[in-house]
Amino acid sequence: MKVGRVVGTVVSTINSPVFDGRKLLLCDLLGTDGEATGGYVIAVDAVDAGAGEVVLILDEGTGARQIVQQDPAPIRAMVVGVVDEMMVDGASVITPGM
Amino acid sequence: MQLGRVIGTVVATMKYEGLEGVKLLIVQPLDRHLDPEGRPVVAADGVHMAGPGELIYFVGSREAAQALPETFVPVDHAIVGIADAVDELSPGSGS
Secondary structure: OEEEEEEEEEEEEEEOHHHOOOOEEEEEEEOOOOOEEEEEEEEEEOOOOOOOOEEEEEEOHHHHHHHHOOOOOOOOEEEEEEOOOEEEOOEEEEOOOO | OEEEEEEEEEOOOOOOOOOOOOOEEEEEEEOOOOOEOOOOEEEEEOOOOOOOOOEEEEEEHHHHHHHOOOOOOOOOEEEEEEEEEEEEOOOOOOO
């Protein structure tokens, strides 16, 4: 899984049926220092995450299809958690309430 | 999934079985500010409605084939949605 920050949404009316009624979140990927790496991913929201939140991103298709209970479906990235805290080498890089 | 812009089309008469009727488009991957990033790729059109100039999002790897009617086909990128808008959210905007 990856750690990211929700920075936007993608609005779409014409899409594969699996995305109907699902929120697409634009997420900056974060490194172990808690800073944006420059990469991003568009992920389907499974936990009702909000703007600016640090989130846990699953980027693997079989797990994603298990969540949406559709197979086959062209889906891979999903937001599956909201990160409260992240510690690296004993230092807190994401702190609760950040 | 990543954002991309359709910049062209590819026509191939001879294709691996299962790819008949699949529209192939050239997609320029974009960063989240919609600026070009990396090299263009050939992607299958999984929404049957994407055309040149359109802002789309696409999926890569094994999942790409699952956007198509025949899902066990050799495809590594597929367009799975046309993006009407990409809204940047500021923290605490509540949406």
